[in-house]
Amino acid sequence: MSGPLDVDDxxxxxxxxxxxxxxxxxxxxxxxxxxxxxxxxxxxxxxxxIGPWCFxxxxxxxxxxxxxxxxxxxxxxxxxxxxxWLVAGQVLHRDSLGNEQLVRPGQLNLMTAGRGVAHxxxxxxxHRGPLHGVQLWMAQAPDAxxxxxxxxxxxxxxxxxxxxxxxxxxxxxxxxxxxxARCDLxxxxxxxxxxxxxxxxxxxPDFEYGCLVLEGALxxxxxxxxxxxxxxxxxxxxxxxxxxAEPSRAxxxxxxxxxxxxxxxxxxxxxxxxxxxxxxxxxxxxGDRFGRVASSLPRIEAPEPPWQFGERPS
Ligand code: MN
Numbered sequence: 001m002s003g004p005l006d007v008d009d010x011x012x013x014x015x016x017x018x019x020x021x022x023x024x025x026x027x028x029x030x031x032x033x034x035x036x037x038x039x040x041x042x043x044x045x046x047x048x049x050i051g052p053w054c055f056x057x058x059x060x061x062x063x064x065x066x067x068x069x070x071x072x073x074x075x076x077x078x079x080x081x082x083x084x085w086l087v088a089g090q091v092l093h094r095d096s097l098g099n100e101q102l103v104r105p106g107q108l109n110l111m112t113a114g115r116g117v118a119h120x121x122x123x124x125x126x127h128r129g130p131l132h133g134v135q136l137w138m139a140q141a142p143d144a145x146x147x148x149x150x151x152x153x154x155x156x157x158x159x160x161x162x163x164x165x166x167x168x169x170x171x172x173x174x175x176x177x178x179x180x181a182r183c184d185l186x187x188x189x190x191x192x193x194x195x196x197x198x199x200x201x202x203x204x205p206d207f208e209y210g211c212l213v214l215e216g217a218l219x220x221x222x223x224x225x226x227x228x229x230x231x232x233x234x235x236x237x238x239x240x241x242x243x244x245a246e247p248s249r250a251x252x253x254x255x256x257x258x259x260x261x262x263x264x265x266x267x268x269x270x271x272x273x274x275x276x277x278x279x280x281x282x283x284x285x286x287g288d289r290f291g292r293v294a295s296s297l298p299r300i301e302a303p304e305p306p307w308q309f310g311e312r313p314s
Contacts, residue, residue, distance in 0.1 A: 005043070005055070005264055022234040025223050028058065036062050036070055036131075041212050041230040043264065050210040050232060051187045051255015054080070054264060055137035058212055058227070062131045064089065069123040069131050073297030076283045076290040077113035078276075079145045079269035080137045081182070083189065084109040084121070085170060087214055087249065089131030095119035096291030099151045105133075108154040108170055110181045113269075114140065116279065117149035120295040134212070134251060136189065138171070139269050142260055144184050154181055164197025164244075172255075175202055187255030194218070194250070198243040201252060209233040209240060209254040216248025225250075266302050273307065280305060 026047075028039035041056040048054060062069060070091060084091060086105045093101045093109050096118040103109040111119060123131075140147070158177040159168045169177045172188030186207070192199075194216075203209065211220050211231040218224075220231040221241055233240065240252065261271045268276045280302050282289040293299075 074293035083136040086133035114147035163199035165194035203237040219243040
């Protein structure tokens with residue numbers, strides 16, 4: 001759910017253009033964390049980001065029967081914000097700022113890494129039943145990457161009716177609804193719960209969009225999208241037409257194209273490889289930059305980087 005990136009995910013195979021064709025639907029890559037199966041929608045070859053959204057893991061519905069499930073030990077982040085959003089179940093967040101926060105469906109955990117933070121994501125040991133949700137990363141702009149780390153929990157978010165369903169604004173704004181969560185860049189993320197029927201979501205022509213289906217099956221601008229797939233929509237839309245024949249749930253992510261250098265490796269997002277290499281060394285050294293997480297889980301060490309030790313990173 002907060003899984004590290006593989007080199008394969010982040011290969012700079014060109015960002016691709018969404019302006020032609022204006023919409024593409026592609027299958028996510030399957031990733032496993034122990035017994036938890038994940039569909040990784042972003043990044044992927046040819047599409048590293050949608051707006052500032054540079055990582056999207058869909059934690060597939062998993063039955064938690066023995067109290068165990070998602071147990072990701074302390075690990076570091078830089079240069080990004082993590083968004084944890086659940087459809088079912090509970091996840092306990094602990095971070096090096098001293099926060100310990102349970103997140104439940106309909107609530108938002110938002111962690112801003114800035115120059116460096118560490119956290120763990122744990123099962124509570126109490127919850128029994130399905131666990132289902134997403135973890136997303138938003139890249140931070142260069143001027144925010146040196147900000148101090150921060151954490152927010154939002155128990156209530158703005159919700160409205162939408163034709164044949166309801167929506168919740170998690171990040172950013174939609175019409176007159178505005179999420180209280182920190183959002184430094186032109187971006188948005190909304191949760192859609194639709195009954196059978198159609199709905200039109202207002203769009204911004206300067207935004208590109210991505211749609212992940214969490215449950216059911218959704219028609220996005222006339223293209224069928226199923227769980228495990230991402231619909232990527234190019235700029236120039238003033239609305240996004242949705243339709244479904246069954247109760248469905250989806251996330252719509254959007255933003256102005258991220259117009260800055262974007263390097264991603266493991267749990268780090270930065271402007272260049274040098275920043276990433278420094279973060280890798282600082283985490284390995286266990287110093288003050290990333291602090292300590294009060295977790296009983298073992299900390300996660302970074303893998304060997306694909307660049308040579310001692311090489312002056314580009
Ligand atoms: Mn994480």
